[in-house]
Amino acid sequence: MRFAVPVFPGSNCDMDCVHAIEDVLGEPVSPVWHQESDLSRYDAVILPGGFSYGDYLRSGALAQFSPVMQGVREAAVSGKLVIGICNGFQILLECGLLPGAMLKNRDLKFRCEIQTLCVENAKTPFTRTYEDGERIRIPIAHQEGNYYCDQETLSGLKANGQIVFRYVDENPNGSVDRIAGICNREGNVLGMMPHPERAIHEWMGTEDGRRLFESMLQYGRRNGGAA
Amino acid sequence: MRLEEQVVKKVGNEPSPEEIRDQKLYRDLGLSDEEFEQVTGHLGRLPNWTEIGIYSVMWSEHCSYKNSKPLLKKFPTDGPHVLQGPGEGAGVIDIDDGQAVVFKIESHNHPSAIEPFQGAATGVGGIIRDVFSMGARPVALLNSLRFGNLRTPRVQYLFEQVVAGIAHYGNCIGIPTVGGEVVFDEHYDGNPLVNAMCVGVLNHESLQKGVAIGPGNPVIYVGSSTGRDGIHGATFASEELNESSEEKRPAVQVGDPFMEKLLLEACLEMVEKKMLIGIQDMGAAGLTSSSTEMAAKGKHGLELDLDLVPQREEGMTPYEIMLSESQERMLLVVEKGREQEVISICDKWGLQSSVIGQVNEGDRYRLYHKGRLVADIPVQTLVDNVPVYTREEKVPAYYEQNQKATPEKALKEIDSNQAIVDLVSSVNMGSKKWVYRQYDHMVRASTAVCPGSDAAVIVLRGTDKALAMSTDGNGRYVYLDPEQGGKIAVAEAARNIVCSGAEPLGITDCLNFGSPEKPEVYWQLSKAIDGMAEACRVLQAPVVSGNVSLYNETKGNPIYPTPVVGMVGLIQKRDHITTQAFKKAGDVILLLGETFAELGGSELQYLVTGSISGRPPVCDLEKEQRTQKTVLQAIRSGWITSAHDVSEGGLALALAEACISGNKGAKVSLETQLAPAVHLFSESQSRILLTTTAENAAEVTELAEKQGVPCSRIGEVTEDRQLIVNVNHQCVIQQEIALLGKRWEDAIPCAMSPSLTSMS
Numbered sequence: 001m002r003f004a005v006p007v008f009p010g011s012n013c014d015m016d017c018v019h020a021i022e023d024v025l026g027e028p029v030s031p032v033w034h035q036e037s038d039l040s041r042y043d044a045v046i047l048p049g050g051f052s053y054g055d056y057l058r059s060g061a062l063a064q065f066s067p068v069m070q071g072v073r074e075a076a077v078s079g080k081l082v083i084g085i086c087n088g089f090q091i092l093l094e095c096g097l098l099p100g101a102m103l104k105n106r107d108l109k110f111r112c113e114i115q116t117l118c119v120e121n122a123k124t125p126f127t128r129t130y131e132d133g134e135r136i137r138i139p140i141a142h143q144e145g146n147y148y149c150d151q152e153t154l155s156g157l158k159a160n161g162q163i164v165f166r167y168v169d170e171n172p173n174g175s176v177d178r179i180a181g182i183c184n185r186e187g188n189v190l191g192m193m194p195h196p197e198r199a200i201h202e203w204m205g206t207e208d209g210r211r212l213f214e215s216m217l218q219y220g221r222r223n224g225g226a227a
Numbered sequence: 228m229r230l231e232e233q234v235v236k237k238v239g240n241e242p243s244p245e246e247i248r249d250q251k252l253y254r255d256l257g258l259s260d261e262e263f264e265q266v267t268g269h270l271g272r273l274p275n276w277t278e279i280g281i282y283s284v285m286w287s288e289h290c291s292y293k294n295s296k297p298l299l300k301k302f303p304t305d306g307p308h309v310l311q312g313p314g315e316g317a318g319v320i321d322i323d324d325g326q327a328v329v330f331k332i333e334s335h336n337h338p339s340a341i342e343p344f345q346g347a348a349t350g351v352g353g354i355i356r357d358v359f360s361m362g363a364r365p366v367a368l369l370n371s372l373r374f375g376n377l378r379t380p381r382v383q384y385l386f387e388q389v390v391a392g393i394a395h396y397g398n399c400i401g402i403p404t405v406g407g408e409v410v411f412d413e414h415y416d417g418n419p420l421v422n423a424m425c426v427g428v429l430n431h432e433s434l435q436k437g438v439a440i441g442p443g444n445p446v447i448y449v450g451s452s453t454g455r456d457g458i459h460g461a462t463f464a465s466e467e468l469n470e471s472s473e474e475k476r477p478a479v480q481v482g483d484p485f486m487e488k489l490l491l492e493a494c495l496e497m498v499e500k501k502m503l504i505g506i507q508d509m510g511a512a513g514l515t516s517s518s519t520e521m522a523a524k525g526k527h528g529l530e531l532d533l534d535l536v537p538q539r540e541e542g543m544t545p546y547e548i549m550l551s552e553s554q555e556r557m558l559l560v561v562e563k564g565r566e567q568e569v570i571s572i573c574d575k576w577g578l579q580s581s582v583i584g585q586v587n588e589g590d591r592y593r594l595y596h597k598g599r600l601v602a603d604i605p606v607q608t609l610v611d612n613v614p615v616y617t618r619e620e621k622v623p624a625y626y627e628q629n630q631k632a633t634p635e636k637a638l639k640e641i642d643s644n645q646a647i648v649d650l651v652s653s654v655n656m657g658s659k660k661w662v663y664r665q666y667d668h669m670v671r672a673s674t675a676v677c678p679g680s681d682a683a684v685i686v687l688r689g690t691d692k693a694l695a696m697s698t699d700g701n702g703r704y705v706y707l708d709p710e711q712g713g714k715i716a717v718a719e720a721a722r723n724i725v726c727s728g729a730e731p732l733g734i735t736d737c738l739n740f741g742s743p744e745k746p747e748v749y750w751q752l753s754k755a756i757d758g759m760a761e762a763c764r765v766l767q768a769p770v771v772s773g774n775v776s777l778y779n780e781t782k783g784n785p786i787y788p789t790p791v792v793g794m795v796g797l798i799q800k801r802d803h804i805t806t807q808a809f810k811k812a813g814d815v816i817l818l819l820g821e822t823f824a825e826l827g828g829s830e831l832q833y834l835v836t837g838s839i840s841g842r843p844p845v846c847d848l849e850k851e852q853r854t855q856k857t858v859l860q861a862i863r864s865g866w867i868t869s870a871h872d873v874s875e876g877g878l879a880l881a882l883a884e885a886c887i888s889g890n891k892g893a894k895v896s897l898e899t900q901l902a903p904a905v906h907l908f909s910e911s912q913s914r915i916l917l918t919t920t921a922e923n924a925a926e927v928t929e930l931a932e933k934q935g936v937p938c939s940r941i942g943e944v945t946e947d948r949q950l951i952v953n954v955n956h957q958c959v960i961q962q963e964i965a966l967l968g969k970r971w972e973d974a975i976p977c978a979m980s981p982s983l984t985s986m987s
């Protein structure tokens with residue numbers, strides 16, 4: 001399974017994602033400069049965290065216009081797996097591949113620490129090696145992770161099982177319904193604020209992120225690369 | 228060559244050379260009458276406004292170290308592994324396998340006092356540039372902060388904004404802020420300290436230098452445009468703060484971490500492609516210091532055409548262009564003919580670049596503006612032939628008076644059970660999570676020990692090695708006895724490094740002091756350096772880089788003399804990584820070292836009496852070295868489950884911290900001739916708290932005995948989450964860890980916002 005990690009000016013978790021694929025899956029993975037618009041030779045896309053375009057205007061607002069986003073849209077439409085982590089999630093919201101918007105954290109401060117999440121839907125291509133309702137520990141690091149959507153959208157997300165991760169114990173940013181990650185209706189596009197690539201070795205304090213990447217590979221293999 | 232040209236006398240409305248002399252305008256720029264005479268001598272004529280501006284920044288303490296140079300010579304700067312000592316952007320130490328670690332600490336105190344967010348942010352940006360200008364990939368950031376009394380709104384504002392500024396820059400550029408320290412004390416009320424440290428890693432062949440060589444080679448400017456911000460920042464940083472300092476707010480620069488991220492990636496790409504002859508950050512004194520230092524180090528002349536410098540504003544004068552401290556700029560020298568390669572890389576990253584001059588034969592530093600020669604200076608007179616002052620030293624009266632003080636007497640009746648609660652609840656001893664939670668300390672996915680333990684640890688991908696790093700300093704000890712305090716700063720940093728399983732490699736230091744023109748302050752500086760230098764020699768930790776920040780005074784009152792030590796150590800194997808947290812019930816608790824009645828300058832003394840007096844603890848460096856050696860050997864043998872330096876707050880606080888961070892309890896029994904409170908809160912040096920499994924306890928005690936290090940078995944880790952301490956068979960502390968932990972975590976949030984207490 002071939003993974004692409006688009007790199008925008010200001011991305012800073014791009015190499016962490018590349019390393020996670022190498023370490024956990026040992027599959028081919030390439031950073032792809034944002035000027036590239038054709039991602040057809042890849043089977044999955046990881047939009048990494050960071051501060052694309054310095055977060056100017058709004059987090060993720062400028063990245064949506066990068067040439068590489070054409071390739072990301074095509075991958076999403078064709079059913080390939082697309083995951084946006086942190087700033088990647090913000091970009092997926094800005095470009096409309098996922099519903100809702102991101103607000104500043106409730107206390108307006110950047111927050112970095114390991115959080116406990118509940119896997120709300122273990123049937124997605126990203127979570128199939130977790131159990132429904134399982135508690136996992138994954139770090140967050142953001143100042144704009146306060147997910148917001150209107151009541152109607154929220155009802156839709158709930159009804160379709162699109163809420164993939166929720167925060168438990170404490171809501172670190174004030175997000176609607178304690179949402180930490182959502183997917184699209186089809187289930188092949190996931191956006192999440194927590195960083196699974198920072199939870200893949202024991203020395204990191206948690207290895208709970210490994211299975212997310214393993215799920216992607218398992219799903220990809222069963223579906224001949226693409227979904 | 229345009230040798231025959233005459234330097235213009237004035238540009239626009241600037242003062243003429245005669246006006247500068249007659250009205251003594253150089254004084255406003257921080258130059259003395261004698262220094263002005265010297266400038267005139269070097270030039271063989273009167274300087275124009277641009278030239279005197281250039282001399283004033285290059286001869287400022289910040290750039291020239293004119294007041295501290297003779298003292299800094301006392302530091303050991305060499306060692307078998309040192310690849311680059313002081314004098315370049317940052318120090319470089321070999322860590323085997325063709326790799327090296329690069330690090331430096333720098334102050335941004337004055338800007339942060341006036342504009343805390345941008346002051347702190349640009350402090351971080353500056354130190355990162357120092358590290359990547361060496362060709363290294365920055366891998367971690369640390370800091371060391373001092374603020375006044377947190378009960379005052381002004382201090383709360385400074386604290387909040389400094390932390391936010393550091394977070395803003397480090398988080399955005401994507402370098403983890405993994406460690407640091409924060410201390411609150413009235414003596415920093417008007418003059419906070421903001422010291423930022425950056426650590427980088429490079430392969431030996433990538434090591435760069437800030438030199439300009441090869442006549443005809445182009446000088447290339449890369450990065451942000453030059454604006455009017457930060458003009459005279461270096462001079463401002465070399466003065467005392469006073470009522471009019473607020474007017475110098477325009478001397479504080481504004482940072483753009485996004486731009487720096489692009490600059491970082493572009494420069495490292497050029498390093499990888501071996502395109503550079505010389506590279507230097509335009510930091511303090513901007514284009515002036517970078518270009519003159521590169522020329523002086525390369526023993527060449529240099530000329531710049533200022534019209535080619537990218538400018539943010541119209542109508543900038545040569546004086547403004549040269550003295551601007553606009554951020555995120557880098558100066559390069561490349562081989563003639565390779566300009567286009569540099570420009571292509573800059574274009575890819577969306578960066579401006581411009582060839583602005585060239586290297587010349589000889590020693591003249593020449594600037595052109597609108598076709599006219601606006602400065603012509605022998606370059607060594609700016610960099611090498613700087614005036615140097617050895618100031619008068621005088622032992623302060625307070626030092627003599629303190630000889631008679633007996634802090635232990637006043638404190639021996641203290642109830643230890645209450646004192647431990649009060650200590651963990653204090654903003655100095657309480658958890659710093661409120662601070663480091665705002666820093667992305669995990670980006671780059673290499674952080675193995677997060678902030679909150681003795682030292683932070685990051686692993687080096689592709690190897691089994693890891694780097695441990697910490698910053699340490701104790702202004703109270705240094706105030707009470709600069710020499711002991713200086714020793715302790717280095718010894719404690721090394722102890723923290725060793726407790727995490729690493730061998731100290733070397734240090735970078737930031738010397739934050741008051742005005743060197745005061746004989747008492749100069750005495751503090753001189754003695755502190757003596758103590759630090761000796762500790763560096765004994766503990767084999769050379770000084771490879773550093774920074775001096777003098778004139779830290781407000782309204783004539785100097786801060787506590789505060790040398791801050793940033794240390795980096797090498798962990799050979801990931802298995803050796805050790806933290807302070809108690810791990811398992813049943814583990815045996817050992818205390819290495821001896822406890823004396825040493826409460827001068829202690830946290831307990833400050834907490835109870837609101838001030839400090841007496842003498843600080845004595846640091847015996849031979850003992851220190853033996854203790855550290857023992858601990859490192861025990862860790863490498865795989866016997867140690869936790870290690871924690873016993874420092875501020877003494878044994879009682881070390882026990883509480885190890886319990887809280889491991890969410891365990893401890894039952895401890897001590898026998899002593901001292902009063903219980905004196906024994907428990909004494910800050911005697913060279914002590915380390917260890918735990919080991921019951922099976923390995925004998926091995927560790929035997930090793931300690933062999934090394935001549937006192938080692939006592941003082942108790943064991945328990946599951947019941949209580950800290951119980953008996954002294955001479957009397958129970959003097961019994962506290963629930965849940966309660967201590969809550970007080971410890973809430974200390975800073977409560978001080979910052981009393982209404983938050985009920986929220987978490």
